Amino acid sequence: GEEVAQTPKHLVRGEGQKAKLYCAPIKGHSYVFWYQQVLKNEFKFLISFQNENVFDETGMPKERFSAKCLPNSPCSLEIQATKLEDSAVYFCASSPRGAAADGNTIYFGEGSWLTVV
């Protein structure tokens, strides 16, 4: 598609439940990035993929968080045993050839709003 598509737009989970978010990058884009917006003005990088391979996972929490990008499937971000502090907007982004630091434009999706109650 012509835009980064994220589903679901809104997700509510009870504390301790699993949450799974999906992202379909723009067609032809081989890099996918996940960001977490906890407070309105605070973005945290989580993980990036080059095709199905992890490119950079330095921002990924060690526990409970996992992500995948499998061939012919949307990428996914999964949170096991959610906690209240996981409530955030999770943005997926994609780029055709690489990271912003290499001069590539990163295109963001509209985000998935996760509320943990």
Added chain:
Amino acid sequence: AQSVTQPDIHITVSEGASLELRCNYSYGATPYLFWYVQSPGQGLQLLLKYFSGDTLVQGIKGFEAEFKRSQSSFNLRKPSVHWSDAAEYFCAVAPYSSASKIIFGSGTRLSIRP
């Protein structure tokens, strides 16, 4: 440490008036610079970017930004704002030291006075 500073938390301008949103970065070399806009309930839309070359860059929706190396600034401007410009604006940098990270500023909320 690398950082991006947007000193104005909230700005209100009248429709039709000019706009300048400030952005300063702290980084050893010239990083790649971006401005994104986030409308309520929406994702991040890229307004413009600076990688190299002409220090005045044109973006979408009539926005422009000027890179000033001496001031480590990348301020966003628009000659005449429209009510639809009301949104949150984020300045961001992509440092060379990290392959994937984009470091965002804290954002400036723009309100438009009718």
